[in-house]
Structure formats: structure tokens, C-alpha cells
Amino acid sequence: MKKIVFLTVILFIMLSGCIDDFKILSEEFNSLKKSETLNVTINSETFETGDELTIAGILIGKSPEVNVKISKYGGSEDIISKNISISNSVFEFKIDTESLEAGEYSVKITTESGIYKILNFKVLNNENYLINSGYESQNENYYFKNYSWSYDNKKWHLEISIPKSAYEYYKNKPHNREDNYAQYALSDYDKSYLDSMIYNFEKASIENEYSKCDEALFISSFVQSLDYTTDSETTGFDEYPRYPLETLVDMGGDCEDKSVLTAALLNELDYDVVLIELSDHMAVGISCNEDIYGSYYEYNGKQYYYIETTDENWFIGEIPEKYLEDNAIIRPLIQIPRMIMNFSAERTAYSGNYVYYEVTCNLENLGPGTAKNPKINIAAVAVEEGENYIWKPDVSLDLENYEEGDSAVITTSLKIPRNILTKIRCTVYGDNFKSFEVSSEEFNT
Structure with missing residues (x-):
């Protein structure tokens, strides 16, 4: 029995010693924490490439600085290691995430006493590529253009291909619609090329949950990023309004060109x-x-908010100060086709009292849009009686609709009295375009 009691006492003493030692260590650990505490935050847990990362904290203790280490998540190699001084218990460290590739990272902040905190964050690649379907970079019949700009703290890239034939089509069109610049934005012929761009803008807007006005500003920011160039510098003309495809291929233009492109896309x-x-x-x-x-x-009972297109970082509703009091003309986007014509007349026969002429008219619709229900009147003017008098019979023809770019040759005959002063006049009119007439010089039959 004595042996049993003895063993029990020894065991009790050993256990008591262990408990005392544990208490001492615990007290030292607690006292250390009380004298040195560290609180750290980062301004976000997710960054787009190029965003600023801010690490800020408060340290209560004696350490004059903290060490900040940034490494790939799960990696052992430090990408950044820097000592940051502490002022009034506060420290702050800022870096541009442009120096970090996309991925997950860990931030470890350590004090001299060994107290540390680990925070995690992600860097996302904010390079967004909008590539038109059918884009081929190795085709000599196309212009291939690459654009880069920023919007919504993201970098965007657009790649498009435009047939050289389409560019030349617009290059060879008349550039004299200064009376109504809206017509440059309304061509039917370039819609298929613009629509492929629009698809990418619309898709990106949906993916980024942009509102309709955000989407409009997104598209405007693309045009704003294009170079501003004057007509005299790039074309040699004082005024040379560009069609949208011209501005895209030329990768810039003046205020009219960039506004026309913006309006066309929207x-x-x-x-x-x-x-x-x-x-x-x-x-x-x-x-x-x-x-x-x-x-x-205000126009037709609506409020149209100003969009500046010549330079970047203009928001909807912001207008340059110099134009705040300027009078404005509002040009609605309504297609008004322009028809053009030339004609020739050749004497084919004559009789005792009459001369017969074959009149050939070349008619073309320059656009924009379809010329609806065109009609033509061809007549010989009785000059000595006055401009409003013509020799009968004249010829009136109802023509089919002319789509943009359509042309046709119209041939007819006129019967005109002999030995009189006259001129041949062709008049074209229709439902949605301005009527016009073309006349020959006066001549004796």
C-alpha cells in the first residue's frame, strides 16, 4: 500500500510542474500580444490590371517599420518585398497592379516582433478584345485596323477588316453634303460593316451589365479615342466630310467626321x-x-444631351465651355436620298414640220437610302413663250424604286417643231428626295 501512495504523490508533483510551466508561457504570450498589435486592410480583393493596390494598417507597438511581401498565391518567391516606415502608428503602401500579371496573390505583413498578417487578392486581366467575325489579317483586298482605348477602368481592343472596294466606293462619292451632314451617317451600303462592330459592342455591354446610357458612352469613348485631324492636313481640302468607313480606315478625322461615325454607330x-x-x-x-x-x-419635345467626340474622357452632358452659349442647328437622322442625272440628245430624223430627238438619261441614286417612287419628265421648252411652256407631247415615266447606289439608263424620243428656239429639260421628282431638273443649252431645231 505504501508503494502505491508514493507513486501517486510523485505523479501529482510532475503534473503540477507541467501546469505551472504552461501558465508561465501563456502569460508571456499574452503580454507580447498586448504590447504589439497589427491591423491591416487592402482597398479591394479584386483588381483589374493597372488598378492601384493600397495596403494600409495600424501597428500598436515599438516596431519602427513593417515588411510587406507580395507573392503568387501558394508560391514561395517574393515578387515584392519592401520595408514601410510607420508614422504615428499608421503605415500605407501603394503599388500599381500593372506590374503584376493576372492571377492570385498573397500579401504578408511582418513586424520586428514577428507578428504578421496574410491577405489575399486577385489581379484580373482587363484587356478586352472585340474581333469582328470574318477577320482575316492576310488578305490584300482588305484594310485591317486595330484600335485600343480605355473605358470603365478597362483596356479595350477592337480589330476590324474593311474591304478596300467599300472604302474606295465612299472615297469616290461626292463629299458636298455640307447642307446636311446627317446624310453621311445614314448610308445603307456600310450597314453590314457597322453591324458587325455593333454586335461586339452590344455583347461586351451585356457581359459588363452596362445600362443603355453606359453603352452609348462606351461606344462614344471608342470614337473619342481616334485621332483628331484636320481636313487640310489629311486631304488637302478645307472641308472634306468623311463617311463612317473612311473615318475607320483613316483612324481619325475632325469633329464632323467623328460625330458622324458616333451617330451612325448609335x-x-x-x-x-x-x-x-x-x-x-x-x-x-x-x-x-x-x-x-x-x-x-430641346428638339421636337425631347431633350438631346450633348456628346463631345473630339477628345477622350468627355461624359454625356458635358460641353466645352466656349459652346455653352452658342446657337445650334439640330440635324435629325432622316435619310434624304440624292438623285443625280446627266443626259444627251441626238437628232434621229426629221420631217417637213418636225424634228425627232432621242434623249438618253443616266440616273443614279447616291443615297443615303432608297429613292422611293421616282418619276421623270422629259420635255422640249418653248423658249420664246417662256420657261413654263413646253412643246407637246412631252414624256412622263414612273420608275421603280432606286436603292442606294442603283443607276439606270432611260431612253425616249421627243417630237419638236422645226425652226424654233428650244432646249431639252429633264425633271426628276419622287416621295422622299428633293426634285431637280437638268437642261441643255438653247438650240435651233
Whole structure:
């Protein structure tokens, strides 16, 4: 029995010693924590490439600095290691995440006493590529263009291909619609090329949950990023309004060109837009159902908010100060086709009292849009009686609709009295374009 008691006592003493030692260590650990505490935060857990990462903290203790290490998540190699001084218990460290490739990272902050904290964050690649379907970089019959710009703290890249034949088509069209620049934005022939761009803008807007006004600003930011160039520098003309495909291939233009391109793109997405023509400037107006603040123009009972296109970082409703009091002409985006014509007349026969002429008219619709229900009247004017008198019979013809770019040759005959002073006059008119006439010089039959 004594042996048993003895063993029990020894065991009790040993256990008591262990407990005492544990208490001492615990007290030292607690006292250390009380004298040195570390609180750290980062301004976000997710960053787009190029965003600023801010690491800030408060250290209560005697350490004059902390060490900040950044490494790939799960990796052992430090990408960044820097000592940061502490001022009034506060420290802050900022880096540009442009120096970090996309991926997950760990931040470890250590004090001299060994207290540390680990935070994690991600860097996302904010390079967004919009590539048109059918894009081929090795085809000599196409222009291949690459654009880069920034919007919504992201970098965007757009790659497009435009047939050289389409560019030449617009290059060879008349550039004299200064009376209504809206017509440059409304061509039917370039819609297929613009629509492929629009598809990519619309898809990216949906993926990024942009509102309709955000989407409009997204598209405007692309055009704003194009170079501003004057017509005299790039074409040698004082005024040379570009069609949208010309501006895209030339990768820039002046205020009219960039406004026309912006209006064309937004119009294809069914935005209610107009061109705003100022004394020496042009911009775009947009009517949005969302709450927008800023400068606008009233037209047909709607408010059209100003969009500047010549330079980057202009928001909807922001207008350059010099144009705040300027009078504006609003140009709605309504297609008004322009028909052109030339004709020739050749004497084919004559009788005792009459001369017969074959008249050949070359008619073309320059656009934009389809010329609806065109008609033509061909007559010989009784000059000595006055401009309003013609020799009967004249010829009137109803023609088929002319789509943009369509042309046709119309041939007919006129019977004109002999030995009189006359001229041949051709008049074209229709439902949705301005009527016009072309006349020959006066001549004796």
C-alpha cells in the first residue's frame, strides 16, 4: 500500500510542474500580444490590371517599420518585398497592379516582433478584345485596323477588316453634303460593316451589365479615342466630310467626321440621336430614358444631351465651355436620298414640220437610302413663250424604286417643231428626295 501512495504523490508533483510551466508561457504570450498589435486592410480583393493596390494598417507597438511581401498565391518567391516606415502608428503602401500579371496573390505583413498578417487578392486581366467575325489579317483586298482605348477602368481592343472596294466606293462619292451632314451617317451600303462592330459592342455591354446610357458612352469613348485631324492636313481640302468607313480606315478625322461615325454607330443600335451643328463645331445629341444631368438641346419635345467626340474622357452632358452659349442647328437622322442625272440628245430624223430627238438619261441614286417612287419628265421648252411652256407631247415615266447606289439608263424620243428656239429639260421628282431638273443649252431645231 505504501508503494502505491508514493507513486501517486510523485505523479501529482510532475503534473503540477507541467501546469505551472504552461501558465508561465501563456502569460508571456499574452503580454507580447498586448504590447504589439497589427491591423491591416487592402482597398479591394479584386483588381483589374493597372488598378492601384493600397495596403494600409495600424501597428500598436515599438516596431519602427513593417515588411510587406507580395507573392503568387501558394508560391514561395517574393515578387515584392519592401520595408514601410510607420508614422504615428499608421503605415500605407501603394503599388500599381500593372506590374503584376493576372492571377492570385498573397500579401504578408511582418513586424520586428514577428507578428504578421496574410491577405489575399486577385489581379484580373482587363484587356478586352472585340474581333469582328470574318477577320482575316492576310488578305490584300482588305484594310485591317486595330484600335485600343480605355473605358470603365478597362483596356479595350477592337480589330476590324474593311474591304478596300467599300472604302474606295465612299472615297469616290461626292463629299458636298455640307447642307446636311446627317446624310453621311445614314448610308445603307456600310450597314453590314457597322453591324458587325455593333454586335461586339452590344455583347461586351451585356457581359459588363452596362445600362443603355453606359453603352452609348462606351461606344462614344471608342470614337473619342481616334485621332483628331484636320481636313487640310489629311486631304488637302478645307472641308472634306468623311463617311463612317473612311473615318475607320483613316483612324481619325475632325469633329464632323467623328460625330458622324458616333451617330451612325448609335443609330444602328436604335438610339435616338441627332447631330448638333454649332458655329464652328459639331457634336452628337442623344435622348436617353435614364436620369442624365448636364447640357442638352430641346428638339421636337425631347431633350438631346450633348456628346463631345473630339477628345477622350468627355461624359454625356458635358460641353466645352466656349459652346455653352452658342446657337445650334439640330440635324435629325432622316435619310434624304440624292438623285443625280446627266443626259444627251441626238437628232434621229426629221420631217417637213418636225424634228425627232432621242434623249438618253443616266440616273443614279447616291443615297443615303432608297429613292422611293421616282418619276421623270422629259420635255422640249418653248423658249420664246417662256420657261413654263413646253412643246407637246412631252414624256412622263414612273420608275421603280432606286436603292442606294442603283443607276439606270432611260431612253425616249421627243417630237419638236422645226425652226424654233428650244432646249431639252429633264425633271426628276419622287416621295422622299428633293426634285431637280437638268437642261441643255438653247438650240435651233
